[in-house]
Amino acid sequence: MLASRCEGHVEPPEFYRGREQTYLKHYFLENYLARLVWNVGSFRDEFVYFDGFAGPWRSESDDFEDTSPVIAIRKLTELRRGLAEKGKQLRVRCIFVESDPKTYPDLQRAVQIADEISVETMNCTFTEALPAVLPTLGRAFTLTFIDPTGWTGFPLRVLTPLLQRRSGEVLINFMFDFINRFIDAPQPELEKSLNDLFGGPGWRVLLERPDREDAILDFYRERVRAAGSLRYVTATRIKKPEQDRAYFHLVYVTGHPKGLVEFRKVEQQAAEEEEKARLHREQENRIRSTGTGELFTVEQTMEGGFRSYGAERAARLAQAREWLRGALKNRASIPWDEALPSILEIPMVWDKDVKALVKGEQEAGRLSIRGLKAKERVPKLGQGHVLVARHMDADP
Ligand SMILES: C[S@@+](CC[C@H](N)C(=O)[O-])C[C@H]1O[C@@H](n2cnc3c(N)ncnc32)[C@H](O)[C@@H]1O
Numbered sequence: 001m002l003a004s005r006c007e008g009h010v011e012p013p014e015f016y017r018g019r020e021q022t023y024l025k026h027y028f029l030e031n032y033l034a035r036l037v038w039n040v041g042s043f044r045d046e047f048v049y050f051d052g053f054a055g056p057w058r059s060e061s062d063d064f065e066d067t068s069p070v071i072a073i074r075k076l077t078e079l080r081r082g083l084a085e086k087g088k089q090l091r092v093r094c095i096f097v098e099s100d101p102k103t104y105p106d107l108q109r110a111v112q113i114a115d116e117i118s119v120e121t122m123n124c125t126f127t128e129a130l131p132a133v134l135p136t137l138g139r140a141f142t143l144t145f146i147d148p149t150g151w152t153g154f155p156l157r158v159l160t161p162l163l164q165r166r167s168g169e170v171l172i173n174f175m176f177d178f179i180n181r182f183i184d185a186p187q188p189e190l191e192k193s194l195n196d197l198f199g200g201p202g203w204r205v206l207l208e209r210p211d212r213e214d215a216i217l218d219f220y221r222e223r224v225r226a227a228g229s230l231r232y233v234t235a236t237r238i239k240k241p242e243q244d245r246a247y248f249h250l251v252y253v254t255g256h257p258k259g260l261v262e263f264r265k266v267e268q269q270a271a272e273e274e275e276k277a278r279l280h281r282e283q284e285n286r287i288r289s290t291g292t293g294e295l296f297t298v299e300q301t302m303e304g305g306f307r308s309y310g311a312e313r314a315a316r317l318a319q320a321r322e323w324l325r326g327a328l329k330n331r332a333s334i335p336w337d338e339a340l341p342s343i344l345e346i347p348m349v350w351d352k353d354v355k356a357l358v359k360g361e362q363e364a365g366r367l368s369i370r371g372l373k374a375k376e377r378v379p380k381l382g383q384g385h386v387l388v389a390r391h392m393d394a395d396p
Helices: 020-040 068-085 104-113 125-134 157-165 176-182 188-198 204-208 212-225 257-290 298-302 310-330 335-342 351-363
Strands: 046-051 091-097 118-122 141-146 168-172 232-239 246-254 333-335 367-370 386-389
Touching: 020 046, 020 068, 020 141, 020 168, 020 232, 020 246, 068 091, 068 104, 091 104, 091 125, 104 118, 104 212, 125 157, 157 188, 157 212, 168 212, 176 188, 176 212, 176 298, 188 212, 204 212, 212 232, 212 246, 232 257, 232 335, 246 257, 246 335, 246 351, 257 298, 257 335, 257 351, 310 333, 310 335, 310 351, 310 386, 333 335, 335 351, 335 386, 351 367
Parallel strands: 046 091, 046 141, 091 118, 141 168
Antiparallel strands: 168 246, 232 246, 333 386, 367 386
């Protein structure tokens, strides 16, 4: 996979001290782009990266190296080259939109690093840009990145034509912490702006729910799914620096099961990065207060597995098991191409977990797999494999 062979362009975590959430967002963007474009190169001849809220924003680098436009241009250039070496000619086009006229000249300067890929900039709002951009996309596979500073500027009714386009994916920074702080306020303008975000009312009842964060996010996911023709909508959480709660969620919309597999792989890598950054911080604090070094490095400590995600992963894996058992209770069989992406919509559940789950259920006699060839053990996408229910009511 190219993702692992290519060098990263995101500045190291130390560079982002105090804004680790931005590091993780950039890490996620770069690594997901690598996986996506490498796949797209095998079935399309044009890829468009459409960044609707480009910035640059709060950069601490003279060359804007710590901003998403520069990270994306560097990565896409490298990917285009890598594909060309394999004999695949992928045209790459980037469109960057920035509404603030004071920031726009910086954007124009930042994108000058592009030479091998086409880059366009627009000084207008995303809402103004989208109707102009959509007709130019043709059959190109498009990743749209929506990275706002709040929750306005991308009402669901504006996003709808984009979500109805099958040849693409959308990544939205859902600013949960910010939304959560204002969502209880009764002011009518606020109510209207949240109605715009969610595509109508209906969200107020969620505010009393004990699982408020999941409830709000699931509500948004379902609205986004219903608005478009892209079937899968999931999210991954990015925590506040030095705190164990969400800063934002990256909401990911795709029509492709393989997209979910890749998204969750990057989530796993990003979770490791997050854990590593936290352990480094804790170790530095300990060394500072005791004045003595430590025997084990952070990397050695991590060999024992995830600490911060243990309980959450266990709960999510239980949710996955419940989904599978429930689905096979209601239906005699489920195609793998439907089961895998449906389970991978659950955050923190990874491809290997789903395979282990299916193996366990198979060994317990609860399901069998139809369509495997002689030497195949695990189901694969696109092969017509089917999970078939067996003795489901024999077990609790
Ligand atoms: C969070 S920053 C983007 C950061 C950038 N994606 C990164 O990671 O480096 C959001 C940017 O969107 C711009 N912006 C705000 N509202 C906008 C709108 N309605 N349309 C387009 N850009 C907007 C802001 O001026 C700001 O520069």
